[in-house]
Amino acid sequence: MDAISVIRAKRDGHPLSDGQIDWVVDAYTRGDVADEQMSALAMAILLNGMSRAEIARWTAAMIASGERMDFSPLSRPTADKHSTGGVGDKITLPLAPLVAACGAAVPQLSGRGLGHTGGTLDKLESIAGWRASLSTPEMLGILESGGAVICAAGESLAPADKKLYALRDVTGTVESIPLIASSIMSKKIAEGTGSLVLDVKVGSGAFMKNLEDARELAATMVGLGTDHGVRTVALLTDMSTPLGLTAGNALEVRESLHVLAGGGPKDVVDLTLALAREMLDAAGLPDADPAKALADGSAMDHWRRMISAQGGDPDAPLPLAREQHMIPAPASGTLTRLDAYAVGVAAWRLGAGRARKEDPVQAGAGIELHAKPGEEITEGQPLLTLHTDTPERFDYALAALTDAYDIGALTTAPPPVILDRIA
Numbered sequence: 139m140d141a142i143s144v145i146r147a148k149r150d151g152h153p154l155s156d157g158q159i160d161w162v163v164d165a166y167t168r169g170d171v172a173d174e175q176m177s178a179l180a181m182a183i184l185l186n187g188m189s190r191a192e193i194a195r196w197t198a199a200m201i202a203s204g205e206r207m208d209f210s211p212l213s214r215p216t217a218d219k220h221s222t223g224g225v226g227d228k229i230t231l232p233l234a235p236l237v238a239a240c241g242a243a244v245p246q247l248s249g250r251g252l253g254h255t256g257g258t259l260d261k262l263e264s265i266a267g268w269r270a271s272l273s274t275p276e277m278l279g280i281l282e283s284g285g286a287v288i289c290a291a292g293e294s295l296a297p298a299d300k301k302l303y304a305l306r307d308v309t310g311t312v313e314s315i316p317l318i319a320s321s322i323m324s325k326k327i328a329e330g331t332g333s334l335v336l337d338v339k340v341g342s343g344a345f346m347k348n349l350e351d352a353r354e355l356a357a358t359m360v361g362l363g364t365d366h367g368v369r370t371v372a373l374l375t376d377m378s379t380p381l382g383l384t385a386g387n388a389l390e391v392r393e394s395l396h397v398l399a400g401g402g403p404k405d406v407v408d409l410t411l412a413l414a415r416e417m418l419d420a421a422g423l424p425d426a427d428p429a430k431a432l433a434d435g436s437a438m439d440h441w442r443r444m445i446s447a448q449g450g451d452p453d454a455p456l457p458l459a460r461e462q463h464m465i466p467a468p469a470s471g472t473l474t475r476l477d478a479y480a481v482g483v484a485a486w487r488l489g490a491g492r493a494r495k496e497d498p499v500q501a502g503a504g505i506e507l508h509a510k511p512g513e514e515i516t517e518g519q520p521l522l523t524l525h526t527d528t529p530e531r532f533d534y535a536l537a538a539l540t541d542a543y544d545i546g547a548l549t550t551a552p553p554p555v556i557l558d559r560i561a
């Protein structure tokens with residue numbers, strides 16, 4: 139077998155055979171297929187697509203490139219959630235301890251932010267002392283005693299995807315349904331969770347810009363999970379505007395704490411509860427009541443336990459950026475649009491995100507929203523507040539926000555947070 143014949147086959151629109159897929163994924167992981175060859179193949183896949191059978195085989199080959207985790211020693215059923223990524227998407231933070239408070243074990247292997255979307259590990263690292271790296275025995279111990287862990291995936295989990303995702307990121311080949319579905323599901327299946335709820339984001343701040351593509355991605359991932367014995371369900375959720383009222387690391391932790399304390403913005407609370415109910419159902423705990431666990435403080439107790447178990451101080455003050463810049467509303471009326479992508483890019487430029495994997499992030503940087511689409515605002519009232527330690531970045535962030543919002547008369551109601559469900 140050789141890489142050029144595999145690339146030519148996909149370039150010319152032919153399906154790849156099982157043998158070609160197994161060979162190319164394995165040879166790329168071992169370094170026998172070069173990055174430039176794999177990027178040509180990824181582009182051919184992006185342009186010509188893959189059948190369900192090819193996607194299933196590609197996913198299986200990526201799982202086989204590394205080790206599989208085993209949560210069967212745990213006494214609780216496991217439930218996991220994966221979001222395809224968005225702006226202000228802090229849901230994992232309140233959700234993991236909430237579902238643990240209801241009796242499931244939540245092994246949440248998470249990532250760092252890249253580009254305009256934030257990463258759960260960056261958010262949690264704004265808590266003094268908290269560490270993302272855990273050994274497998276440590277992770278199992280915390281899951282058994284506290285029920286929730288949010289940590290970095292180990293090097294041995296789907297290493298083919300680690301290499302390929304980094305390559306896709308710099309070759310314009312991220313936005314391919316077969317490649318996204320196999321990337322996400324290879325990691326989730328290798329992780330060994332018994333059930334999985336997918337939060338597939340739709341809108342300007344997401345990979346999937348329209349409902350049709352999001353439905354196809356969701357159905358592909360649900361099919362892959364189900365075929366591998368993982369009870370999988372997907373919610374399609376709105377990402378045309380940021381989730382909640384904050385985008386940025388420590389700002390999002392603070393908002394998550396409001397949710398765990400029984401408050402917080404309605405869209406964040408509604409989505410957290412909807413995903414919690416799906417996770418508990420899929421884990422075989424349909425009678426658990428997540429709304430009660432938020433109200434009675436047990437979700438907050440699990441948060442404190444989870445943060446402490448990973449070296450963090452749940453009482454430490456969260457970092458604040460050194461400088462703030464308020465943007466006033468330029469007119470009175472209804473806020474009819476506040477664009478997720480523009481807010482994500484601006485938060486990134488303020489220092490909340492990174493351009494390259496090795497870049498540091500600022501814990502306090504980001505954007506606070508003072509209104510959501512559909513709300514009435516008055517000229518001069520605060521609309522957005524920008525936060526950064528490096529005020530020379532304000533102009534750069536403001537440039538991203540020049541066409542980010544509209545104020546006028548509301549003609550159509552803003553979309554609901556949950557757009558569809560695919561099981």
Ligand code: URA
Pocket residue numbers: 222223303312317318319321322
């Ligand atoms: N998240 C992943 O893990 N992989 C993708 O391809 C896209 C989003």
